Amino acid sequence: MINLEVPKKFQQLVDQAHQAAAEFFRPNSRKYDHAEHTYPKELDMLAALLDGLSASGGGAGAGGVRRDEGKDKGNRNGSNLQLLLGTIEMCWGDVGLLLTMPRQGLGNAAIASVANDEQMERYKGKWAAMAITEPDTGSDSGAIRTTAVLDGDHYVLNGEKIFVTSGERADCVVVWATLDRSLGKAAIKSFVVDRGTPGFELVRLEHKLGIRASDTAHFRLENVRVHKDNLLGSPDINTEQGFAGVMQTFDNTRPLVAAMAVGVARAALEETRRILAEAGVEIDYDRPANVQHAAVALFLQLESDWEAAYLLSLEAAWMADNRKPNSLQASMAKAKAGRSGSDITLRCVELAGSIGYSENSLLEKWARDSKILDIFEGTQQIQQLIVARRLLNKSSAELK
Amino acid sequence: MPRAAQAELFVVSADLDGRGPALFLVESGSQGVSVESEPAMGLRAAALGQLHLDKVSLPATALLADGKAEVYAECVRLARIGWCALAVGTGQAVLDYVIPYVNDRVAFGEPVSHRQGVAFKVADIGIELESMRLLTYRAASRAEQGKTYAREAALARKLCSDKGMQIGNDGVQLLGGHGFVKEHPVERWYRDLRAVGLVEGIVLV
Numbered sequence: 001m002i003n004l005e006v007p008k009k010f011q012q013l014v015d016q017a018h019q020a021a022a023e024f025f026r027p028n029s030r031k032y033d034h035a036e037h038t039y040p041k042e043l044d045m046l047a048a049l050l051d052g053l054s055a056s057g058g059g060a061g062a063g064g065v066r067r068d069e070g071k072d073k074g075n076r077n078g079s080n081l082q083l084l085l086g087t088i089e090m091c092w093g094d095v096g097l098l099l100t101m102p103r104q105g106l107g108n109a110a111i112a113s114v115a116n117d118e119q120m121e122r123y124k125g126k127w128a129a130m131a132i133t134e135p136d137t138g139s140d141s142g143a144i145r146t147t148a149v150l151d152g153d154h155y156v157l158n159g160e161k162i163f164v165t166s167g168e169r170a171d172c173v174v175v176w177a178t179l180d181r182s183l184g185k186a187a188i189k190s191f192v193v194d195r196g197t198p199g200f201e202l203v204r205l206e207h208k209l210g211i212r213a214s215d216t217a218h219f220r221l222e223n224v225r226v227h228k229d230n231l232l233g234s235p236d237i238n239t240e241q242g243f244a245g246v247m248q249t250f251d252n253t254r255p256l257v258a259a260m261a262v263g264v265a266r267a268a269l270e271e272t273r274r275i276l277a278e279a280g281v282e283i284d285y286d287r288p289a290n291v292q293h294a295a296v297a298l299f300l301q302l303e304s305d306w307e308a309a310y311l312l313s314l315e316a317a318w319m320a321d322n323r324k325p326n327s328l329q330a331s332m333a334k335a336k337a338g339r340s341g342s343d344i345t346l347r348c349v350e351l352a353g354s355i356g357y358s359e360n361s362l363l364e365k366w367a368r369d370s371k372i373l374d375i376f377e378g379t380q381q382i383q384q385l386i387v388a389r390r391l392l393n394k395s396s397a398e399l400k
Numbered sequence: 401m402p403r404a405a406q407a408e409l410f411v412v413s414a415d416l417d418g419r420g421p422a423l424f425l426v427e428s429g430s431q432g433v434s435v436e437s438e439p440a441m442g443l444r445a446a447a448l449g450q451l452h453l454d455k456v457s458l459p460a461t462a463l464l465a466d467g468k469a470e471v472y473a474e475c476v477r478l479a480r481i482g483w484c485a486l487a488v489g490t491g492q493a494v495l496d497y498v499i500p501y502v503n504d505r506v507a508f509g510e511p512v513s514h515r516q517g518v519a520f521k522v523a524d525i526g527i528e529l530e531s532m533r534l535l536t537y538r539a540a541s542r543a544e545q546g547k548t549y550a551r552e553a554a555l556a557r558k559l560c561s562d563k564g565m566q567i568g569n570d571g572v573q574l575l576g577g578h579g580f581v582k583e584h585p586v587e588r589w590y591r592d593l594r595a596v597g598l599v600e601g602i603v604l605v
Contacts, residue, residue: 004538126574144434285554286473308531309550311538315530332527389521391495391526392503399519 002318004311007077010085017086020046021093029094032213033365037205039169040097047102051125078321080252084259084313091263095369096213096261105166106130106253107174110190113249114233123192129170131161131219140383141176142185145284146221148177148231155191155231162377167217168202171195175221179237186239192230199224210368235290243311251330254377255316258333261341261373262310268348268366271302275352295351302344309337328390335383338374345370402447403535404435412453412470422467423475424458432456442591471553477550478543480557484536487564487596490589491529494571497586498522502574528563535559560598568593 006014024046032040090098098104109129111119111398137143146159157177168175172194180187193200199222206216228235273283281293289297312333319326345367349356374380389399401407408428416422432454440448465471490556502513502522512518535556542549568590572579580584 004534004541175448177496187576269587285550286476289558300554301562304535304555304562307535307555308528308559309537311534312527312531315534329530332530335523336527336531381516383518384520384523387523387526388513391522392499392519394513394519399514399516 001075001317003075004314006085008083010077010082013082014085017089019091021090024068024191025090025093025097028097028213029237029362029365030359034182034212036207036212037168037215040100043101050101051103064122068399076321077318080255080317080320081314082369083372083383084317085253087256087259088263088266088310088313091260092267093263094213095260095264095373096211098330099211099214100166100169102169103127105170107170107172107192109253110174111192111232111247114190116182118229119192119345123172125284126171127166127169128192129164129166129173129217130162131167131175133163134160135162137380142188144176144178144188145179145181146175146177148179148189148191150179150228151225153228154225155193155228157193157221157226159221160238161219161221163206164217165214167219168205168215173200173219174232179235183237183239187237188234189235191222191226192232193221193226197224197226209371211372218265248327250378251316251325251327252320254324254334254383255313255320257377258309258313258316258330258337259371261370262306262313263307263311264366264370264373265337265341265344268345268363269299269306271361271363272348272351272356275355298347298351302340302347304382305340306344309333312336328387331378331383331386331390334378335380335387338380338383341370342367342374401451402448403439403441404451405447406496410451411475412451416467418596419467420469421472422469423464423472425462425464426453426456426458426549430456430458439594442588442593442595444591463531473535477553480553481536481539481543483599484532484539484556484560486531487560487593488529490538490593491525491532491564491567494586494589494593495522495525495529497584497589498571498574501554501578508565518574521574525567525570528559528567532556532560532563564593565597 010375024042028040028042032038036318054156087098103125105128107130108126110130111123111128116338132141132144133142136145144159146157148155148157148162155177157175161173161175161176164173172192174190175193176188176190178187179189201220201222203220208216276283276295276299281295283296283299284292285300289300312329316326316329316333319329345363349363349367352361352363355361358364378386385399388394389396392399401410410426410428410433412424412426413421414424428435433456434452434454436450436452438448438450483587499513499522502512502518505512511524535552539549539552539556542552568586571586572590575584575586578584581587
């Protein structure tokens with residue numbers, strides 16, 4: 001059964017991640033919130049450190065989401081839980097900076113998850129972004145219109161991609177495109193497009209509510225030729241399997257986004273607790289909430305939601321490590337952490353009054369940064385749909 | 401308190417010489433002890449009652465644990481976890497009842513569960529119920545292992561009380577008019593869950 005405490009063997013990693021977040025992220029947090037679209041050069045040293053950790057099999061990096069082989073019996077605390085705990089600490093530091101860590105992109109996770117050995121070798125050490133969303137398609141990723149047509153040894157890609165995290169900074173972008181729109185989701189494949197490939201044009205970078213340290217790119221693809229070896233996974237169109245393979249990746253990545261929300265919200269709660277204490281308001285866990293200061297009652301409510309988001313995330317990651325189907329729990333974690341993260345950080349702004357609203361504190365920034373975590377990697381409503389379908393035993397055709 | 405009229409022994413918390421609460425063992429037959437039935441909104445099967453103490457004289461040995469404040473605090477914390485478990489079980493009953501109901505109930509030509517307004521409420525019951533369960537397990541597990549658990553018990557208590565009431569309310573709503581009548585058990589669970597939102601103390605003893 002799951003142990004709801006941090007396993008002893010991961011305590012050192014948690015401490016290291018926390019230290020890195022405190023030394024590299026926090027001091028640069030406000031700087032790159034202001035300097036949107038400027039690359040945070042301070043990350044280079046930390047990125048090199050993380051590369052070293054990944055090479056030795058550890059680290060908080062995008063090592064992909066392959067499920068661990070090996071130990072078959074008993075309780076396994078593996079790479080999913082480890083990555084989750086590291087992510088919480090890093091996002092306690094700054095979620096925007098974590099999202100723009102070199103060589104730790106979502107594209108790297110995709111490559112690590114589905115690439116063959118030759119591709120793994122070829123893209124080793126590269127920074128890979130991920131391009132799924134299009135101007136007309138967000139949550140409904142099965143409806144993408146970017147096309148890939150085989151022409152000799154190359155695929156020719158045409159289309160438009162938006163909301164590409166680290167799109168400008170990455171060495172390459174994993175682009176989703178369809179081989180044949182009439183064959184539906186099964187025909188959607190991912191292609192690695194190197195930056196600088198002719199026809200792969202950066203249209204612009206978004207200006208955003210939060211996570212401004214992380215760049216968000218818009219690309220146009222006009223007759224972009226990529227070698228057929230750049231297709232990740234199998235080129236065959238298997239209409240039986242459909243989207244299942246791609247969607248399974250989300251079972252492992254959604255708990256990580258939940259972890260981001262948990263990390264940011266913890267930062268806000270810690271800062272608010274400090275500010276309340278300075279004002280003479282201490283939280284007493286033994287006394288009933290309703291006989292304490294109204295600020296304490298609210299704080300306890302926020303902290304109980306935080307604890308729920310945290311434990312649901314641990315559970316989803318632990319299930320992945322133990323090869324238990326965790327689609328339901330991954331979506332529960334993402335739904336709870338996404339909405340609680342936004343709610344907690346905004347309520348902390350409120351609790352801290354004018355200090356919370358001012359740029360002299362990071363509270364207002366955390367409230368802005370949190371919002372995206374209830375949107376990307378599946379919005380709140382998409383998670384609710386998934387949870388509802390599972391609980392009610394409904395297909396996606398029955399419950400839309 | 402539950403089953404007050406039948407109980408032979410009461411564990412009573414009382415202020416000890418102005419030093420704060422301590423626990424005493426009181427026999428139901430003692431001089432000055434009387435019990436009054438107190439019908440309530442929920443927990444009716446528990447036959448709640450009120451205990452009156454009028455100049456009850458107790459031997460010194462009736463004081464539990466030498467009146468140590470920590471023992472009293474410990475009892476309150478453990479009782480909180482007990483209340484959480486009550487909320488989790490009752491919440492699960494609501495979810496288990498609501499799922500077949502919204503799948504069977506047809507409106508506008510299809511099961512009402514095919515509507516997002518209904519389905520998302522069911523999803524939220526599931527999400528919050530799992531949250532309540534995990535917080536309760538964590539508090540209980542820390543208590544069991546001899547770790548500190550005041551924080552975990554308080555947070556579990558807060559979540560189970562807030563979300564437990566929400567689940568009861570949503571359960572009634574999902575059944576519509578049928579949720580309001582006694583033909584279905586959901587209105588009873590709603591009333592029972594309401595108790596978790598307000599009862600504090602060692603009532604579960």
